Amino acid sequence: MKKLLIGFFLILGSFARADEGMWFLMFIERLNQRDMEKMGLQLTAEEIYSINNHSLKDAIVQFNGGCTAEIISKDGLILTNHHCGYDAIAELSTPEANYLKDGYWAENKANELKPKSLFVRFFVRMDDVSNRILSKVNSSMSEAEREKAISEEIALIEKENNEGGKYVVSVRSFFQGNEYYYFVYEDFKDVRLVGTPPESIGKYGGDTDNWEWPRHTGDFSMFRVYADVNGQPADYSNDNVPLQPKQYLKVNTGGVQENDFAMILGYPGRTNRWMPSGGIEQNVKFAYPAWVEGSKTGMDAMKKYMDQDEAVNLIYASKYAGVANYWKNRQGMIDALTEFNTAATKAKQEAKFNKWANKKKNRAKYGKVVSTINNYYALTNEKSRHDNYLQQLLRTSAFGTISRGIGKELLAYANADETTRANGIASLEESINAFISEMYLPAEIDILKAQLKLYSSKSTGYPLASAVVDMNGDFDAIIDDYFAKSIFASKDKLVAFLKNPDASLVSNDPLMNLSTNLIAHLLTKSPEVEKAQNDYTAAYRLLVEGMRKSKLATIDYPDANSTLRLTYGKVRSLPTDATNDAAVNYYTTMEGLVKKYKADDPEFDLPSRMLDLYETKDYGSYADKNGYMPVCFLTDNDITGGNSGSPVLNGKGELIGLAFDGNIEAMAGDVIFDKELQRTINVDIRYVLWLIEKYSGAKHIVDEMEIVK
Ligand code: ARG
Numbered sequence: 001m002k003k004l005l006i007g008f009f010l011i012l013g014s015f016a017r018a019d020e021g022m023w024f025l026m027f028i029e030r031l032n033q034r035d036m037e038k039m040g041l042q043l044t045a046e047e048i049y050s051i052n053n054h055s056l057k058d059a060i061v062q063f064n065g066g067c068t069a070e071i072i073s074k075d076g077l078i079l080t081n082h083h084c085g086y087d088a089i090a091e092l093s094t095p096e097a098n099y100l101k102d103g104y105w106a107e108n109k110a111n112e113l114k115p116k117s118l119f120v121r122f123f124v125r126m127d128d129v130s131n132r133i134l135s136k137v138n139s140s141m142s143e144a145e146r147e148k149a150i151s152e153e154i155a156l157i158e159k160e161n162n163e164g165g166k167y168v169v170s171v172r173s174f175f176q177g178n179e180y181y182y183f184v185y186e187d188f189k190d191v192r193l194v195g196t197p198p199e200s201i202g203k204y205g206g207d208t209d210n211w212e213w214p215r216h217t218g219d220f221s222m223f224r225v226y227a228d229v230n231g232q233p234a235d236y237s238n239d240n241v242p243l244q245p246k247q248y249l250k251v252n253t254g255g256v257q258e259n260d261f262a263m264i265l266g267y268p269g270r271t272n273r274w275m276p277s278g279g280i281e282q283n284v285k286f287a288y289p290a291w292v293e294g295s296k297t298g299m300d301a302m303k304k305y306m307d308q309d310e311a312v313n314l315i316y317a318s319k320y321a322g323v324a325n326y327w328k329n330r331q332g333m334i335d336a337l338t339e340f341n342t343a344a345t346k347a348k349q350e351a352k353f354n355k356w357a358n359k360k361k362n363r364a365k366y367g368k369v370v371s372t373i374n375n376y377y378a379l380t381n382e383k384s385r386h387d388n389y390l391q392q393l394l395r396t397s398a399f400g401t402i403s404r405g406i407g408k409e410l411l412a413y414a415n416a417d418e419t420t421r422a423n424g425i426a427s428l429e430e431s432i433n434a435f436i437s438e439m440y441l442p443a444e445i446d447i448l449k450a451q452l453k454l455y456s457s458k459s460t461g462y463p464l465a466s467a468v469v470d471m472n473g474d475f476d477a478i479i480d481d482y483f484a485k486s487i488f489a490s491k492d493k494l495v496a497f498l499k500n501p502d503a504s505l506v507s508n509d510p511l512m513n514l515s516t517n518l519i520a521h522l523l524t525k526s527p528e529v530e531k532a533q534n535d536y537t538a539a540y541r542l543l544v545e546g547m548r549k550s551k552l553a554t555i556d557y558p559d560a561n562s563t564l565r566l567t568y569g570k571v572r573s574l575p576t577d578a579t580n581d582a583a584v585n586y587y588t589t590m591e592g593l594v595k596k597y598k599a600d601d602p603e604f605d606l607p608s609r610m611l612d613l614y615e616t617k618d619y620g621s622y623a624d625k626n627g628y629m630p631v632c633f634l635t636d637n638d639i640t641g642g643n644s645g646s647p648v649l650n651g652k653g654e655l656i657g658l659a660f661d662g663n664i665e666a667m668a669g670d671v672i673f674d675k676e677l678q679r680t681i682n683v684d685i686r687y688v689l690w691l692i693e694k695y696s697g698a699k700h701i702v703d704e705m706e707i708v709k
Pocket of ligand 1 (some may be wrong): 083206211661
């Protein structure tokens with residue numbers, strides 16, 4: 001038995017390549033510890049993840065649902081990316097007090113700023129519930145029956161572990177439904193802005209440099225977690241106090257060298273490393289081109305108005321940045337997946353699998369897996385193009401989704417009894433204010449018109465939503481008319497509705513009905529597609545199971561799904577031929593930053609104070625050994641979106657940098673990890689500290705940290 005087990009682990013061990021892999025903390029002892037120690041890790045697995053004692057994992061939080069952040073002082077100070085704090089910073093800014101443009105540092109705790117809603121999530125523990133959940137299903141169940149049985153069991157697991165509502169419990173599927181784990185979290189909702197550099201530093205290089213190396217972005221911002229006097233999560237209150245965390249990171253300013261060990265803990269959002277070739281092909285040819293075109297259409301319409309008025313810029317800056325980020329990413333994916341012929345590589349693996357699957361002993365279970373999967377993609381290619389155009393419409397237009405948001409709230413309010421209404425009026429008023437303050441009507445009219453024109457002219461291989469067909473191409477006049485009539489286009493009409501709630505005003509509203517129709521259309525599937533999708537889901541699960549069982553799988557870690565992972569590797573430059581000459585180094589400095597400077601350019605302008613400090617080379621103790629100011633560096637860690645803001649840690653678990661991006665050469669990375677090309681782009685922690693202390697004069701914040709060399 002023992003021998004057998006060792007054999008098993010050796011096989012798993014052989015998958016565990018240094019750089020590739022997003023590992024579960026509960027398995028690192030078994031799968032990664034030895035490899036990590038060889039590379040320079042000095043911590044035990046127990047010091048990284050322990051259920052019973054404080055460990056490194058207690059210093060890592062998920063930031064507002066989509067990013068990662070880390071605790072770096074005993075008073076709950078947290079560090080994340082500028083682009084993760086961006087939405088909160090823009091919300092707290094006005095044209096007069098413009099923190100996005102000018103930066104901000106709270107002189108004391110009383111001046112820390114509370115955005116409307118911002119939360120951080122601590123990870124308490126996880127465990128394997130695969131057997132428990134999979135014992136509730138069998139292969140004769142339909143996908144719907146299977147889903148129902150699983151969600152019933154999940155509900156029980158959540159209830160058993162949430163300690164009466166104290167914790168958030170989430171059960172997630174891994175390896176395409178072949179394994180299940182539950183995660184226990186604790187949320188803190190009083191999170192305040194401590195400081196941020198100006199956007200010209202925090203987003204230096206803009207969309208031109210986004211996803212690119214060499215890079216010179218000071219992509220960081222700082223917040224603080226507050227708790228009640230007992231250290232428990234609490235709604236915002238003046239009486240709240242800074243959280244005294246179980247664990248915080250020490251900050252190491254000793255600097256990084258090529259080949260130094262580097263590990264990253266964080267919340268990668270989504271990868272598709274197990275995706276079949278048909279899915280890659282569908283994305284490259286149908287889904288992503290529509291995504292790219294749809295997002296650019298929305299971006300152009302927004303930008304026109306953002307450039308005219310700073311108040312409008314502040315409304316759309318965050319939305320624009322989010323859309324632009326994936327606009328460039330998806331084009332990068334199209335290019336990389338095409339160049340590396342990734343679909344063909346995957347198809348070869350599938351052919352091998354298919355051979356195994358059609359051996360006599362496997363045929364009954366796996367024989368049709370590949371053909372079922374391919375059948376589904378062939379049937380849905382045109383639909384995926386259509387869906388992506390529509391999704392970008394819904395994503396960029398504030399009115400596309402009103403039937404799910406503010407419109408739904410208004411309807412519920414109108415249909416409620418007197419008491420419920422009285423109780424709900426304040427929160428509805430808040431929603432109305434938020435809806436109105438987050439959009440600018442002239443821009444919205446343009447966005448919606450432009451998106452409808454694009455959608456109707458380009459999604460030609462699949463039926464359009466009936467509301468769009470009915471417009472008969474007359475989008476300009478009809479949309480103008482809708483906006484003139486809709487209560488959602490007028491704050492006065494919405495406020496009047498609060499006093500005189502009449503449900504028919506909502507259910508007859510032209511923009512409400514457009515939104516309802518578009519979303520319903522997106523969710524509608526023909527019986528044929530419905531069936532193909534069910535078969536596909538089952539087949540994909542079997543593909544992953546069979547790939548692992550047959551040992552044809554080349555990876556053995558689950559796809560990212562917004563759960564906490566560890567990735568380890570080293571500080572590492574890019575190969576010379578991968579990109580341009582300037583990219584060969586593993587780090588950038590202030591020299592390169594100033595070289596990129598272009599006065600008055602929206603992406604490469606710099607505050608004059610930066611240029612002054614550069615002239616005097618006033619880098620204090622943060623200069624590298626040659627007297628230069630380090631800015632960013634590369635590691636070969638395996639991260640994706642959602643890891644933004646993750647700490648880069650040395651072998652002792654000390655903070656040496658902040659992960660914020662991936663490189664364009666490896667944009668196929670979410671589907672296939674390229675050992676030679678895939679890199680993580682990090683801000684050097686010395687640049688962060690220098691910006692806080694020297695550039696911003698906020699030394700008291702640096703003094704809060706425990707700094708080591
Ligand atoms: N590419 C980065 C990520 O996905 C976001 C960078 C934000 N900066 C920008 N210029 N849009 O995490």
